[in-house]
Amino acid sequence: MVSNGDDFTARLMNDMLDFVKAKVNSFIKWDLVRFFYENPNTADTVENIAKYAGRNAAAVKPELDDLVESGVMEKREVEGTSIYSLAENEDMRELVHQFNVRVEGDRLFRVKAVYHIIRGMR
Amino acid sequence: MDRVQTGIKGLDEMLFGGFLPQTANLVEGAPGTGKTTIGMQFIYNGITRFDQPGLIITFEEFPQQYYQDAAAFGWDFGQLEKEGRLKVIMTSPEVSRLDLESVGGMIETSVAQMGARRVLVDSITHFERLTQDPVELRALEYSFINGLKAPLCLAKHPKKIVI
Numbered sequence: 425m426v427s428n429g430d431d432f433t434a435r436l437m438n439d440m441l442d443f444v445k446a447k448v449n450s451f452i453k454w455d456l457v458r459f460f461y462e463n464p465n466t467a468d469t470v471e472n473i474a475k476y477a478g479r480n481a482a483a484v485k486p487e488l489d490d491l492v493e494s495g496v497m498e499k500r501e502v503e504g505t506s507i508y509s510l511a512e513n514e515d516m517r518e519l520v521h522q523f524n525v526r527v528e529g530d531r532l533f534r535v536k537a538v539y540h541i542i543r544g545m546r
Numbered sequence: 547m548d549r550v551q552t553g554i555k556g557l558d559e560m561l562f563g564g565f566l567p568q569t570a571n572l573v574e575g576a577p578g579t580g581k582t583t584i585g586m587q588f589i590y591n592g593i594t595r596f597d598q599p600g601l602i603i604t605f606e607e608f609p610q611q612y613y614q615d616a617a618a619f620g621w622d623f624g625q626l627e628k629e630g631r632l633k634v635i636m637t638s639p640e641v642s643r644l645d646l647e648s649v650g651g652m653i654e655t656s657v658a659q660m661g662a663r664r665v666l667v668d669s670i671t672h673f674e675r676l677t678q679d680p681v682e683l684r685a686l687e688y689s690f691i692n693g694l695k696a697p698l699c700l701a702k703h704p705k706k707i708v709i
Contacts, residue, residue: 463609466636467652502644
């Protein structure tokens with residue numbers, strides 16, 4: 425069966441919404457994923473990442489740990505210090521790239537993503 | 547003796563051909579005088595004119611800001627990163643120090659993977675956040691610079707550092 429362009433677009437939309445539901449399911453995570461997409465070789469502590477993101481460290485830590493759990497981020501322990509960075513996995517980086525491209529250029533996707541996040545917070 | 551050309555004509559003339567190889571060089575100046583720009587040009591020229599991959603470690607500016615500032619000069623840092631000839635790492639002094647002290651850390655791995663031969667650290671003054679004691683500060687900076695030289699020593703070619 426040959427799929428047309430509309431099928432492909434719909435599938436991509438669904439894949440990206442699954443990514444939102446499963447991995448970027450809060451606005452802090454959204455901010456963090458965007459920050460690491462724009463600054464992909466950042467590696468730092470929770471406290472410093474929170475400063476970069478303009479957030480409170482206590483609020484950021486569980487979100488970063490969730491992103492580690494879901495494979496979006498990586499965490500290394502060095503002498504008792506946790507250092508977070510974007511996952512090196514190429515497939516995951518591609519998903520992060522696609523997510524951010526969609527966020528920037530697709531209003532409908534943005535609206536749906538926000539809806540899913542808000543619904544998930546209830 | 548061979549010199550490490552910055553590729554900046556006037557500066558290379560003043561330096562009798564460029565920096566001495568395998569050295570750390572401090573660029574000092576008031577805000578807005580172009581310290582970061584000289585560093586970026588040193589890295590960019592190294593990659594594009596001398597085929598020497600470069601690493602930028604920033605403690606202050608977001609990498610995104612580097613990409614934008616470089617683009618204003620017509621330097622496509624994003625493309626160079628995609629080609630694996632440049633990496634802009636954002637971190638903090640405390641994490642970079644821990645990273646360099648650990649085996650297989652991010653900086654060491656990046657240098658090895660890219661074959662980096664030039665490093666820009668912007669800015670070393672951020673180590674002042676770690677201690678108020680000038681003696682301890684000097685020890686920290688000394689340790690950091692030596693930590694940076696170690697992975698570069700593992701590269702196949704002579705290494706150059708500008709700080």
